[in-house]
Amino acid sequence: MINFEEELKKFQPSLEIGEATEAIYNQDLTDMADLMVQIIKEHEEQESDTRR
Amino acid sequence: MFCYNCGCHLSEHDYCTACGADVALYKKIMAISNLYFNQGLERAGVRDLSGAINSLRQSLKFNKNNIEARNLLGLVYFEMGEAVAAISEWVISQNIRSEKNLANEYLKIVQSSSSKLDTINQTIRKYNQAYTYCVQDNKDLAVIQLKRVLGLNPKFVKAHQLLALLYLDMEEYDKADKELDRALQIDVNNTLCLRYKKEVETALLGEETEKHGGLKKKEETLRYERDNEVIIQPIHGKTTKSSPLATIFNMIIGILIGAAAVRFLMVPAVKSEYQTKLQEQTVEYGNKLDKKTAEIQTLNSQIATLQGEKDDLKNALLGYEGEDGAMTTIDNLLMAATVYLETGDIRETALKLEAVTLNTQVEECSESFQKLYHTILAAIGPELSEQYREEGFGYYRTEDYIQAVNYLEKAVYYDETNGQALYDLANTYRKMENVEMAKEAFQKLEERFPDTEWARRAADALKEYEMTEE
Numbered sequence: 430m431i432n433f434e435e436e437l438k439k440f441q442p443s444l445e446i447g448e449a450t451e452a453i454y455n456q457d458l459t460d461m462a463d464l465m466v467q468i469i470k471e472h473e474e475q476e477s478d479t480r481r
Numbered sequence: 482m483f484c485y486n487c488g489c490h491l492s493e494h495d496y497c498t499a500c501g502a503d504v505a506l507y508k509k510i511m512a513i514s515n516l517y518f519n520q521g522l523e524r525a526g527v528r529d530l531s532g533a534i535n536s537l538r539q540s541l542k543f544n545k546n547n548i549e550a551r552n553l554l555g556l557v558y559f560e561m562g563e564a565v566a567a568i569s570e571w572v573i574s575q576n577i578r579s580e581k582n583l584a585n586e587y588l589k590i591v592q593s594s595s596s597k598l599d600t601i602n603q604t605i606r607k608y609n610q611a612y613t614y615c616v617q618d619n620k621d622l623a624v625i626q627l628k629r630v631l632g633l634n635p636k637f638v639k640a641h642q643l644l645a646l647l648y649l650d651m652e653e654y655d656k657a658d659k660e661l662d663r664a665l666q667i668d669v670n671n672t673l674c675l676r677y678k679k680e681v682e683t684a685l686l687g688e689e690t691e692k693h694g695g696l697k698k699k700e701e702t703l704r705y706e707r708d709n710e711v712i713i714q715p716i717h718g719k720t721t722k723s724s725p726l727a728t729i730f731n732m733i734i735g736i737l738i739g740a741a742a743v744r745f746l747m748v749p750a751v752k753s754e755y756q757t758k759l760q761e762q763t764v765e766y767g768n769k770l771d772k773k774t775a776e777i778q779t780l781n782s783q784i785a786t787l788q789g790e791k792d793d794l795k796n797a798l799l800g801y802e803g804e805d806g807a808m809t810t811i812d813n814l815l816m817a818a819t820v821y822l823e824t825g826d827i828r829e830t831a832l833k834l835e836a837v838t839l840n841t842q843v844e845e846c847s848e849s850f851q852k853l854y855h856t857i858l859a860a861i862g863p864e865l866s867e868q869y870r871e872e873g874f875g876y877y878r879t880e881d882y883i884q885a886v887n888y889l890e891k892a893v894y895y896d897e898t899n900g901q902a903l904y905d906l907a908n909t910y911r912k913m914e915n916v917e918m919a920k921e922a923f924q925k926l927e928e929r930f931p932d933t934e935w936a937r938r939a940a941d942a943l944k945e946y947e948m949t950e951e
Contacts, residue, residue: 442612445606462511
């Protein structure tokens with residue numbers, strides 16, 4: 430049986446057009462490719478440190 | 482595909498031919514992103530919009546620069562009535578690639594007319610208002626508001642879902658079913674819609690079982706569906722012949738049942754509808770009243786400001802107007818000029834000029850006013866001054882010193898270079914034993930006419946006063 434109050438919690442107010450800029454800036458755009466490049470760089474730095 | 486390290490075009494090898502970086506993993510990530518994009522595209526093609534959103538978001542998690550995936554995600558959002566989310570995705574896409582990008586076209590279409598943007602914003606505002614009504618437990622108002630939202634944007638899936646939820650809560654399962662069907666036409670595999678739909682179907686089935694529980698002989702009815710309607714038809718319809726009295730009796734019972742149905746079913750429904758309308762109107766009038774009150778306050782403040790300005794102007798006007806309401810100051814000056822030009826009567830001209838200075842400060846008047854006043858004064862001044870001096874001196878001789886002072890002061894006023902007039906005035910004060918005024922006049926003589934006979938006599942007189950004081 431559906432509980433109205435519980436279901437209502439799943440709904441959220443929609444963003445208005447004026448708030449779009451804020452929403453765009455707040456988006457986390459980090460992707461897997463970024464993470465991979467970061468890990469490779471960290472690995473290379475560690476390697477160069479151990480060589481020294 | 483380009484190298485993440487140097488930006489060069491990648492070949493079929495697992496390393497960059499330009500910088501030598503290992504790109505095997507990078508290529509796999511890009512391939513997964515494309516795989517998710519293809520999945521999203523397929524899902525969008527069969528109107529599984531929420532599924533498409535999931536796939537496209539996954540695709541962007543692997544490669545944020547996948548322009549096609551981002552543009553399609555925006556398009557899917559727009560189709561579901563999520564205009565702001567769609568615009569956000571397109572703007573990001575446009576920032577990643579500004580040229581040869583479909584997002585430019587989409588944004589141009591949305592932004593081309595201000596009425597379109599206004600409608601989108603209005604829809605969102607009304608939806609948010611409906612959500613607030615739900616939270617405040619004003620379900621009737623929420624339903625009305627959501628109907629308006631769907632009038633503006635019939636593809637707004639979230640609004641269909643919320644409306645269906647409200648109908649479910651009100652146990653209006655048929656209406657909820659219709660809303661869910663509409664939402665599922667837009668997004669065929671929406672999990673929330675499907676869950677609500679299942680709930681509605683269970684409830685409807687329960688109602689139906691309850692209704693038809695009394696039918697014991699099921700085998701005697703034929704059930705079939707046509708246009709979403711379940712039709713129950715008896716297989717062996719019995720036709721019984723009844724007497725005319727029984728027919729009339731049945732008719733009366735039928736009419737009574739009809740009247741009772743109207744009284745107990747229709748009247749409350751109409752009443753409820755009327756109350757909803759009233760409630761809606763009350764909210765509308767409340768909003769209008771607030772708006773009008775704000776307008777009245779603004780107008781009142783404007784009235785107060787304008788009243789203040791009006792009083793200031795009135796006071797300023799009074800300064801220019803005489804008791805008879807005419808602009809006497811300017812009139813007197815013009816009359817002075819007219820008298821002088823027409824008759825050359827300097828005494829009459831002087832009288833008019835005196836009337837001018839009686840009502841106003843010449844220095845505070847306009848430049849042209851001052852110029853005319855001083856021109857007239859310069860034209861009549863020396864001659865008039867001499868006339869006043871002669872008359873004043875006549876009174877001096879007859880020892881009428883008050884009249885003498887009156888005329889001699891005018892003589893000095895109309896021509897400051899009339900040294901004789903100032904000397905006679907100083908002597909008159911001396912005769913009147915008005916020491917302060919006499920000393921002042923003698924000092925002026927010394928200052929204005931140095932190295933003259935008047936200055937020498939003034940110096941002697943001042944010496945005498947000094948000696949007397951000692």
